[in-house]
Amino acid sequence: RTALWKIQLLDWEDPLPGECLFLIKGAKERFKTEKKPVPKAWTVEDILSSYPGRAEVLAELEDHYREEILSLKSLKDRTIQLGLDLRGGMRVLIRADVEDLEQSSGKALTSGEKEDAVRRALEILNNRIDQFGVTEPQIRLQGDNMILVELPGDVDRERMRKFIQGKGILNFHIVNDEALEKFKEFQLRNPGEIMSLDGQIIQPDILPKGTRLYGFYEKDSYGLDQLKGFTVVGEEIGLSGNYIRDARVSSDSITNKPVVNFFLTGEGGDIFYKLTSENVDRTMAVVLGDKVKAQARIAEPIRDSVRVTGFSRDEASDLALVLRTGALPVPLEIINQLAIGASLGEDAIRQGLKAITYGFILVVIFMFLYYKGAGLIADLALILNLYFLISVLSVFGFTLTLPSIAGVILTVGMAVDANVIIFERIKEEYRIGKSAKAAVKAGFAKAFWAVLDANITTFIAALALSQLGKGPIQGFAITLAVGIV
Template sequence: MGKNLAGKTAFIVAVLLVFCYGIVGIPHGGLKESIARRINLGLDLKGGVHLVLEVHVDEAIASSVDRDAVRLQTELAAAGIPGVSAGRIDPARSETIVVSGIPTGKLSDARGVFNGPNYSSYDVASGGDGTTTLTMKQQAAHELANRTVDTSIETIRERVDKLGVTEPVIQKYGLGDNQILVELPGVSDPGRVEEIIQSTAKLEIHAVAGGPFASDQEALQSNGGVIPADSVLMHGAASAGAPDQVWLLKRVSEVEGTDFRDAQPSTDQNGRPNITFTLTTEAGDRFYKYTSEHSATSATPGSMAIVLDNKVKEVASINSAIRDRGEIEGGFTKQQAADLSLMLRTGALPATITFLETRTVGPSLGAASIRQGVMAAVVGLTAVMVFMLLYYRGAGINACLALILNLIILLGFMGFAGSVLTLPGIAGVILTIGMGVDSNVLIFERIREELRAGKSAAMAVQQGFGHAWITIIDTHVTTIVSALILFLFGTGPVRGFAVTLAFGLLANLFTAVFVSRMIFEAHLKNKERGAVALSI
């Protein structure tokens, strides 16, 4: 005992300095400002916006099925079976494709297409009237729904990161299917953030099949009272400032949001805000094929509609083939053009979302929570230190020093890791104080037992720490495992509690065992061996 005390002391001082740096970093301004730059505050302490969103995954499933139906028609035609109709006949059954018009002599060739790798996620059922139904398998639909939610989370996170929100919480919400929790601490303009998050920015370019019409009734009458299965009616305006009209568009888009590689706000030749875009290579080739076949100089000239969030923004004639670059004009304001280009750059959401819950926490409420939480921590720490000093006398000083170092290491951990401190996190800090005291009580009581058994002070300290070590490890490991489970399955505030509790327990293992023992050894070394009675 007592060997290498200088090295141990230097190590503890080095640890103390490192974690002090973790708390304040390089001092700039006052102490409070330096700490605020290192310790990120959560929504409940800093104020901000709390949102619960629901993703309409059925839209993504329907879009995927529509594209498979178009591809299926193309593959059947390539297999020598032209004139076949394939599509979703019943809009309520978004996962089903009905194929009709297959000649009896071509059923075998059609089955070869249906059983191909592109449709392995569908169950195929043949009817007696030359029709075949492809229904997406439940497992495939479930996986697509999960991918839709995951993609929505990543898209929302990219948009929020572009806005500079510090330490946002964006994750699946465990209380319902297809729901997302969004917490944005310190938001200064919640209205704009909500608008950017809510908008799907689902930009699509559709082929125009008919129109414009003055109303839905006129559109139906012009098509014999029935809308073709491969088409859809959409409202909008052919240009900025034009009255609302109805257009008959092809259901499957030629280009959609996920096909955009880049988008930037710009101005047109008249100085009005617009958006320039660049498509991916694959989408550019596909768009070039479509515009080449329907340009003004082709045998089948046509027009295309630019649709944003299921509203026609502009209808334009196809003068010449377009490959991968173009412009979007729609009477945008400068801010709208900037926001829309941001959404397109970060990727369109795969489905629309709705708000289930919106809650705002004011910064004044957060400031009150900080004051009350810090007061609770200070009062708790003071009460514990007073008890330890009264009950364990001189050894209580040892426990108090270990507790203070424990808090420094805990806060330094959070500063280095960039963790978010929440109100439950402050509760975790207070609980850590209790766990630290518990460890000291176990050690001190064990030392008392050894002293009552007649052992020397040095031997009592050695045996006390040696026997208490196993118990301390057991209690800390089990609690850390519980904190890990809370972190993995909990939401933002619960995670904050789990993080501070786990960090605090790790710090306590160091302070209660290593630091506390070093203090005892330093005290005993200054006395003659066997001539000292521990004040405990």
Template sequence: MDKRLKWKAALAVALIVIVGVYLVFRLSAINLGLDLQGGLHLVLEVQADKVIETELVRAKDALSQELKKARIKFDAMNVDTNNALTITASTPEDLTQIKDYVTKEFPNLENKDLVSTGKSVTFGLQEDVVTHWKDNAIRQALITIRNRVDEFGLTEPVIQRQGKNRIIVELAGERDPQRAIDLIGRTAELRFQLVKDFAATEDDLLKRYDGNVPAGYEILPGAPEATSSGSFGAYLVETEAKVTGADLKDARVSKDEMNAPAVSFEFDRNGAKRFGTLTEQNIDKALAIVLDGMVQSAPVIRSRITDRGQITGSFTAEEANDLAIVLRAGALPAPVKILENISVGPTLGEDSITAGKRAIVIGGLLVVIFMAFYYKMSGIVADISLLFNFLFIMGTLAYFGATLTLPGLAGMALTIGMAVDANVLIYERVKEELRRGKTHRSAFEAGFSRANLTILDANLTTLIAAIVLFQFGTGAIKGFAVTLSIGILSTLFTALVLSKIIFDVLFQSGKVKQISI
């Protein structure tokens, strides 16, 4: 046996040993997909129009203050459900001043009136601005959901954008779907708003103000858990929030004065500065801690507070932990609507695994038997290569910590067929060479040499298709593409390199002159 072949054989054996040992100790690194171990599949739609409404409300508040500073008169300013900002003035002169001021100082706004009424003007965000904010909302929602899921502690979640405003979330192995849905879909908008008044019900509150909510204020309900613990059912609070959850640096589970679960939060530097100013200027006033439009608590400010606070309520330990997670991850930029909610039970996953294993074992055995029966000794060599091919596939999946799905099992089954297909091409070329009168050794050399190009061409075109599937496909399709790609590369190595080494070792040993085929 020449030195070159010895090196090839030694490297092949070393590679087989490394993959085998790695697979033994790292088999658990292969994650099972949603269809194999059960879990949750969600399709979410981000209500991006809400972002446009929010931006118009901010523009309205800013414009209102700017017009007052510029001493430009207006009677009313409102944002309607059609995402339009309407400003009413008493005189045409005031209206002209408003138009000129907005055009100069608020370039994101444009006049939507086709015909001027002389009493009011309607503005809206420019189309490119609307597109930017909507797209930004989807991207921010994707990041926020991913942060929440990461803190939830699940392995290999699938979180990706679909189309213009949809997000797909797949959580394999999740056994509490409703908790996951609540965690992912919660807007988690935290606001700190000063309280003017409160009452048991909204009607009781409105009676004190002749049925009208005072300008600059809004009525918010108390959270059910807070109401049941002795708080009020309705709060009249300032519309503007001086500090929001965007200023948080951290949130964690803690205990309140009654030793019940609560959530403590800490502001960043800018938030601490604003919160300190807010509390210092409003001592002995109630400050509502508002989460998703509900007042969780409304403590009275006794002294200046800077960087820390606490949200209390009738929380369980799990609820407090989930609230801390969503506050740390940040609020969603817009509400999300669940379009699809599919829970896959673990029993169905076990059935899929059993069926997949059965298909691979039966298919593999049939291929092994056929190759040994039809090609005799050469078929046994092909079967040995097939065994190592499967070993390399599993070892590679374990190395990368890949996720194995039901389509991935289908990819393995397909690889078995493609692997022996390469050997069939080689063996048929060998037979042709033998019929021409060549010796077995030279026939095998020629068979491998002349079949190489055909095998490479067939497998590389399939590999390109698998790469395209991985690039543009979603979860299940990607699982198929991954195992198929690994299988193709492994097939090329075992069929063209490993099989050739085995035949060369047999022929150069001097004990084998011909091999049955």
């Protein structure tokens, strides 16, 4: 609207502003369709006259800026993320509620059983967060029943909260049509008494006991949930998400929207078959957390699998992942959730980057001055080596930490060391009277095995560290291994 307002402030004969030049493409197509002469210089009048009305111009502007925002978001996801020590992130302290586990199991647990439940919860958290896409998370036990999770980068707090606690698992409910009709009549008489000031749904007193009002949400073009209406379902869960043994995300062949395919356990299939058999021609609601994400009429009994739409791709992937990694053996309660700053200040990071830059420049200058043309070739190879290293780390969504930077520096040092060894061997051969071509050939041959041995042994050490180490050690090892390759 701001862009349209700026255009309208201009005179009709004024040229189109630079930030609105993208409108010319659509205007050209309309002029050609209507067989009008295409202007050589586009004015405000030419652009606005090519659209039927104000709404069409707004839609064109919104589509353009939405695509621009989403492309920037996609680009951000493909760049190297800074780690907790360089950029900050989120620290979450979680308590394993062993008392709740004892109450639900109906017996007192031994210390060994409690410890086993907490360790299994830690393992499931590791699997979830690793597959969630956070590189180099720190997950460790603190005391007997506390788990500390440190996540680098810009993490969605609410999304991670649901992810850690395993909440947001979907359930299937049968819609109560009679109660829904009563609610619609109530809504017509009292339109302002449905939502509270903080956006929460107020449960009307007219609803029968054992029913609950939910909002029905759909994704807009920005991927955000928008309230589209309300529905009333029975509080009794028709089928719990615990009966889902697997969940996979695919795309609809017609709309290309995300589709989640749920595969039920044997017991779950029997329950779902009975539920759908008894409620043919009634509506089933798919409830995720406190939102109805999809509704469908039951045409026939269903047993083994369910196909559900209504989720964004990220939401569908998260849900499928939580279901695949299994239920937590003990309830988890988030005690503290903090956004933390980088352990190094911006000045310290800036000084470190300066040191790396100056060191690299000095190496380049030394190689050029000491080895002349050969040194220049080595410098170009060194720059390409760094370029490929950063590219590979970016493609795989690697998180850059201080130990990772140390791995990059060590990679540069090893590359320079290999060049020095080769050049010195060439100089030795040249001093004993060999021609330039023969000296280069002999120098490379004599230095090859020494350089190869050094790289292989370092790669083996990096591989061992990447498999046995955790967190910063693993980051250092992966960076070093990629640099060597």
